[in-house]
Amino acid sequence: MIVFKTCDSLRDYLSTFREESQSLGLVPTMGALHEGHLSLSKLSVRQNNLTIVSVFVNPIQFNNPADLEKYPRDLEADLDLLEPVLGFRGIVFAPSVEEMYPKQIDTQYDFGPLAEVMEGAFRPGHFNGVGIVVNRLFRIIEPDRAYFGEKDFQQLAVIRKLVELEKFGPEIIPCPIIREADGLAMSSRNQRLSAEHRAAAPVIFQALSEAARLYGRSDITDLKRQIIAMIHATKILKVEYVEFADEETLMPVYKTSWPNPVRCFIAVYADEVRLIDNLRVS
Numbered sequence: 481m482i483v484f485k486t487c488d489s490l491r492d493y494l495s496t497f498r499e500e501s502q503s504l505g506l507v508p509t510m511g512a513l514h515e516g517h518l519s520l521s522k523l524s525v526r527q528n529n530l531t532i533v534s535v536f537v538n539p540i541q542f543n544n545p546a547d548l549e550k551y552p553r554d555l556e557a558d559l560d561l562l563e564p565v566l567g568f569r570g571i572v573f574a575p576s577v578e579e580m581y582p583k584q585i586d587t588q589y590d591f592g593p594l595a596e597v598m599e600g601a602f603r604p605g606h607f608n609g610v611g612i613v614v615n616r617l618f619r620i621i622e623p624d625r626a627y628f629g630e631k632d633f634q635q636l637a638v639i640r641k642l643v644e645l646e647k648f649g650p651e652i653i654p655c656p657i658i659r660e661a662d663g664l665a666m667s668s669r670n671q672r673l674s675a676e677h678r679a680a681a682p683v684i685f686q687a688l689s690e691a692a693r694l695y696g697r698s699d700i701t702d703l704k705r706q707i708i709a710m711i712h713a714t715k716i717l718k719v720e721y722v723e724f725a726d727e728e729t730l731m732p733v734y735k736t737s738w739p740n741p742v743r744c745f746i747a748v749y750a751d752e753v754r755l756i757d758n759l760r761v762s
């Protein structure tokens with residue numbers, strides 16, 4: 481496993497690799513890796529000759545400065561986790577902020593309505609920042625495939641739209657959510673939960689499972705009320721939103737007879753740590 485910290489050194493290395501027309505997989509991450517990231521990396525290793533895992537905490541996608549400051553960072557621990565997965569078939573790209581953004585960036589994407597709901601509504605500017613960094617990674621690395629987890633389901637839709645807008649980019653491979661034994665979706669932010677909040681957090685997946693069980697039997701407004709009540713019964717988790725949305729357009733669904741698959745999306749605050757999760761309900 482080779483570690484590159486500059487775009488030029490990575491590009492130089494990849495140009496020789498490209499001549500041999502081998503396939504290249506990219507797993508973009510912000511570090512603080514867990515089994516979810518490793519599952520994406522393993523899939524890329526299976527599907528490509530070479531896998532690049534990028535580790536970059538992207539400042540311009542954080543709408544909350546405290547969240548950026550407290551985001552866990554430990555490159556050495558990340559490398560230890562990646563070494564057995566990538567071995568000689570992988571590269572880690574861990575650039576600095578100056579390396580990624582040598583110039584002022586003023587790109588404004590219009591991802592349309594799918595970036596205006598849920599995460600887009602509650603985290604202004606977030607998806608624009610994600611779009612900018614992902615497009616930059618795609619342009620530097622020119623992967624054949626890029627791997628994204630379904631925990632950030634809306635992000636996946638935005639990235640597909642990004643490839644459409646830029647008319648440039650790899651095949652986007654969605655990967656299933658990896659959960660702890662108690663159902664909590666794996667997330668780098670879980671490290672920041674207090675013992676009390678960690679113990680309460682599995683209620684998010686229980687609420688989603690309840691939504692899937694009751695979807696179609698109960699009115700959506702009632703269902704949302706029940707889910708919110710279930711989470712608020714912990715007394716220490718605070719719901720930011722519960723939404724039922726069309727899997728493709730991400731537009732809210734208000735009735736249970738819907739022609740397309742529907743997913744339930746939840747965002748919750750555990751003190752200052754924000755957790756998101758989702759599950760298909762129809």
Ligand code: PAF
Pocket residue numbers: 508509510536538541610613614632635
């Ligand atoms: O999902 C993430 O970790 C980030 O949003 C991504 C895609 C690596 C861009 O910074």
